[in-house]
Every structure is written in structure tokens, then in C-alpha cells.
Amino acid sequence: MRTRALIRMAIILSLAAPATEALAANADDFQAALAKAEAANKQAGAIKNQWTTTAGTLKAAQAAAAAGKFDDAVKLANDAEALANASIAQAKEQETAWTQAVVR
């Protein structure tokens, strides 16, 4: 279950991130992280497999940036990117895996 592993990784990443953020992030860092997350989520949308949690996390990232909390904002944008990538991986895995569930 590659998808499960990825989802787990996404969660672990989101928990582990703060420890490594010694340097304060700025608006540019956030914009860069946001652009990556949005690109990944757009890709998930093109294959009709976005997760609601990705959108929710993107929103939270933007709210944090608007409040000037760029460390949080960058971390949330990275989380959103991980979620979007996990949703893409899920769709890729399911391209073939769905046949195993068919009632026969």
C-alpha cells in the first residue's frame, strides 16, 4: 500500500517540520512554497483527485502569511504540497489497483 505509506509520510512530515526551521522565513519563502503546493494541487485537479484537506491547508497557509507568521505559513504550504503529492500518488496507484476490488 504505497498510498498509505505516502499519507503517513505526509503526516509525519507535517509534525516533524518545526524542529528544522531555525531561520525565520519571509514572504518570498512563503510565495515559493505556496507556488509549489498550488502547482501540485492543480496537477491533482487535472486528474480529478484533489483532497479537501489540501485546500484547507492551503487556506490556513495563506491566513498565516496574511498574519505575518511566515514560519507557520511556509510549513503549512509544505504540508499542503505533501498532501497534494500524496493524492497524486493515490490516483497513480489506483489506476491499476482498482481492478482488485471489483466484485467477480
Added chain:
Amino acid sequence: MLRKIFIAIAIVVGAAQPLLADNAVDPKADFKAFRDYFTKRFPKVPLDDFVNGPYSMDADLRKQWKAIDEFPPYEFAVEKGKEMFATPFKNGKTYGDCFQNKGIGIRQNYPYFDAKSGQVITLDLALNQCREANGEKPFDYTKDEMAALTAYMAFTSRGKRFDIKISNDPRALAAYKNGGEYFYTRRGQLNFSCASCHVQSPGNHIRTEVLAPALGIVAALPIYRSEWGGMGTTSRRFTSCNSQVRGVPLKPEDEAYRNVEYFLSYMSNGLPISGPGARP
């Protein structure tokens, strides 16, 4: 790519021969396996009762249903739909003019594959196409007007048995196959497919609800839900089932939704229309 290969195979092999390749499409075999699965798993449920969704699975809920149905909460929608049906558009035509038999008692034939446009036409889509062909604005697929029209049309078709056809047109077979793929594909952060809930777990409780079996699952649409405080169309139901697993729903009547409805309706062939339904 896959679809192209599939179409190529379908054309080469033709419909007369049984398809044995792994990803071959054989609606008749799928139909039999699907029905057998449910009738074997729930031997005490009479075949025609599967169209009553959660009520077919749970005796307590069934008692509640009998009480609900004394004053059916969908009656208002049926009345409104009937009135809408009788009211001419600005050009003097009516909904009835767009449909066979003036739109009465035909719900069981939807969705169908339309060779001209090359796509699956659901009842909801046909209603909006009818409106647009007559110079009216389409209705929101998730809202009350669409629910009223489909409730009325289902009501006039109660007891009529699903008669969904999948022609030998490779595009119809592809739509059916894609519908099945959508049904069995896991999605959302929770990693559930439609089948995870409605094939693997019918009768199980999820929060306060009892999961309906996938066999006959489209027969009761549209449905009144107390939880919604109103009627829900097919689109409303499908989109909420996507959201529940933390998947972003598709646009109402998206091609994938229409294909999955085509697939599920074909699986329900021979079962009676029970809509509109009422759920706690």
C-alpha cells in the same frame, strides 16, 4: 491511452465473443457477479427490497420508515414537480415535449448512452438540456427545482424496472467501464472507494447512518433527508459521498458522475424504481 487500447480491443474482438483478457469489459458477467454478491451476502433480503437502501439492511430503521412514509416528506417536491411539468415554458412548450410518453413513467430508462453526442445522458442532464433547448436557463443540479422535477418523474415510474442498455457501441462500453472504474477507485485522504462503503460495508453504521447496499442504490433518487432538511438530487448525494472521504467533489453531472450512475443503474437492471425516497 488505456481507453484507446480498450476501444481498439472492443472493436477487434467484437461483442459476440466473450472477452477473456484481464481488463476486458463484460457488462453481463459483471451484472451477474454483482447481483450474486449481494443476494448471497444478504439472503434474507428480498431482491426487490434492495432498492430501499438502508431500510433493506436494518429492521429498526425500517420501522421508522413506515412511520415517515405516512406523511411522506417528499410529497411537496412531487407536487411542485408536477406543477412545473404542467407549466409551459415561455415558448409554449413543456417538459413533456422533450421526453417519450410525455415524460411519464420513463425514469427506469435513465441514464442512457446517446450515440449522437457520444455521452451518457442522465435524467437530470436531459431535463436541463430540455430547458436550454426551449430557451430557459438550466437549473442548479443540486437544488430544489431539479429535485422536484426528478421526484415527480420518479414518482410516475414507481415499480417500473430499470432497463439500462449498453449497446455494442465501443463508446458506450467505455463509458460503462469508466463508471465501474470510478466506483472501485479509492479517493480522498481517507482512501475509500464508493465500493468500500457500499459493497464492503452495507448495513454497517457510520455515525448515525446505515450504509445502503450498492445493488439498487440509485433506485430511490432523489431523496429527502431529514439531515439535509430537504431533498437531495443524485448530484447532491454523490458530492456528499466524495466529501465524506475528504475528496474534493467533481462538478455536478461531471462525466465521471454520469458514468458511475450508468454503471450503477445497469447493475440495478430488473429492480423497481422506488424514488423519491425518504431517509431519516
